[in-house]
Amino acid sequence: MEERLRPRSGGVFSLGRRARAVLRRVPVWAWRLLMHSVKNAERVRFNADPVPGVRSWRDIDFVGDHLPSHRLDVMAPEPAGAGPLPVYVYFHGGGWTSGDKEPLTKYCASQAAGGMVVVNVNYRKAPRFQLGHVLQDANAALAWVQANIGRLGGDPGRMVLGGDSAGGQIAALMAAAMFRPLLAQHYRLAPALPAASVRGLVQHCSVADFSVFFDPGFVLSLNFIRMLMPHGSAPAGRDARLRLREAAHYMSPIEWLDSRCPPVFITTSERDFFYRANMNLIASLRNHGVRVDSLVYG
Numbered sequence: 001m002e003e004r005l006r007p008r009s010g011g012v013f014s015l016g017r018r019a020r021a022v023l024r025r026v027p028v029w030a031w032r033l034l035m036h037s038v039k040n041a042e043r044v045r046f047n048a049d050p051v052p053g054v055r056s057w058r059d060i061d062f063v064g065d066h067l068p069s070h071r072l073d074v075m076a077p078e079p080a081g082a083g084p085l086p087v088y089v090y091f092h093g094g095g096w097t098s099g100d101k102e103p104l105t106k107y108c109a110s111q112a113a114g115g116m117v118v119v120n121v122n123y124r125k126a127p128r129f130q131l132g133h134v135l136q137d138a139n140a141a142l143a144w145v146q147a148n149i150g151r152l153g154g155d156p157g158r159m160v161l162g163g164d165s166a167g168g169q170i171a172a173l174m175a176a177a178m179f180r181p182l183l184a185q186h187y188r189l190a191p192a193l194p195a196a197s198v199r200g201l202v203q204h205c206s207v208a209d210f211s212v213f214f215d216p217g218f219v220l221s222l223n224f225i226r227m228l229m230p231h232g233s234a235p236a237g238r239d240a241r242l243r244l245r246e247a248a249h250y251m252s253p254i255e256w257l258d259s260r261c262p263p264v265f266i267t268t269s270e271r272d273f274f275y276r277a278n279m280n281l282i283a284s285l286r287n288h289g290v291r292v293d294s295l296v297y298g
Contacts, residue, residue: 002282002294025221028097028127035098043103051109053078057152062121062144063137072141073101073120075112076153084155086199088112089119089145091138093165093205095220096126096228104164117154119145123170131228131251132187138174143192159193160200162265165274168206172253175201179260186250195260203266209277210248214241219273225251254281259288269297 026034055078063070076085088111092099101120108118123137146156161171177184178195212218213225225244226234228251235243249255254277257264264285268278278294285292 002292002296004296005298026219027221028095028223028227031095031220031224032097035094043100046103047106049106051106051113054109054112056109060144062141067124069122069124070137070140071101071122072144073105073108074117074149074152075109075120076117077112077115080153084150084158085153086116086158086160087119087145087149087154087156088116088160088162088202089121089142089171090202091121091123091161091163091167091170093163093167094125095224096131096134096166098125099166116160117149117152119149126227130230132230134170135173135177135187135189138170139189139192142174146192146197156193157197159198160202161198162202162204163206164204166207168203169208169251169253172201172203172206172208172257173251175261176253176256180256183250183256198262200262201264203264203278203281205268205272205274206253206266206278206281207274208252208281209254209274210252211254211280212274212277213248214245215276254284257281257285257288257290259290261285261288261290263291263293266292266294267297268294271297 054075056076057074059071060074061070062072088108090104090108092101092104094100101122104120108120112118119141121138121141123141124133126134145154145159149156161175162168163171173183174191175198177187177189178191178193178198184191210225213220213222222244225248229247266278266282268275272278279296282292282294
């Protein structure tokens with residue numbers, strides 16, 4: 001089902017939309033500056049009026065190395081429901097370079113209040129780390145969930161993966177890696193979850209289709225793709241664009257999600273940087289026979 005909603009004004013990326021009129025392709029440094037400028041204000045705004053009736057376990061070290069990027073929060077309804085509850089694992093956005101689980105606290109708490117155990121995950125970020133490191137962190141978090149969520153009231157056999165923007169891409173690639181061995185092998189992953197345990201996928205304004213980076217006039221530069229590649233592997237010279245497309249193939253969930261994908265919920269907006277990527281994903285999944293529900297804002 002697809003539902004289109006009336007336009008909304010304002011939002012986190014209103015500054016970015018204005019910048020788009022000035023910069024033909026936003027470089028990585030400008031994106032990081034934008035995200036830094038909105039981070040603290042958005043954290044306060046998003047978490048105003050906390051959600052009642054939710055218990056939480058905060059800053060769990062899911063790797064054991066004491067890094068802030070290897071921490072997660074778990075939230076569950078209070079009182080606990082009868083029997084184990086479904087589990088929703090969420091990855092924050094921020095263009096792979098920025099962001100934190102903290103501004104997503106209220107969102108995750110609201111989902112927990114709806115009757116599930118929610119896991120809000122941090123991960124290492126670019127440009128110091130590449131996409132392979134990010135996915136390894138996501139896999140480590142899922143391994144922790146698989147081993148521990150039962151004692152916190154969750155059912156490890158009923159999980160939904162989700163995220164916004166870059167976090168949506170992470171969630172989608174992790175889901176695909178569970179039934180696409182070539183993708184898992186490319187990132188040296190041994191998937192922590194069996195594919196059957198993932199019952200759904202949530203994509204909020206996800207970076208679902210990297211082909212849009214190559215569209216004329218797209219707002220973000222190709223350096224975002226270079227940034228996510230292993231150090232020393234970014235191409236140069238005449239064939240650079242072709243090699244970037246090859247790298248983008250392994251970064252694009254749309255290339256890997258097929259009929260084995262669980263049901264998907266997608267939100268986007270006509271003002272979203274990745275509106276076309278999300279609409280492409282909706283069409284692709286439906287062509288594969290996957291159930292897709294979507295909300296498309298004006």
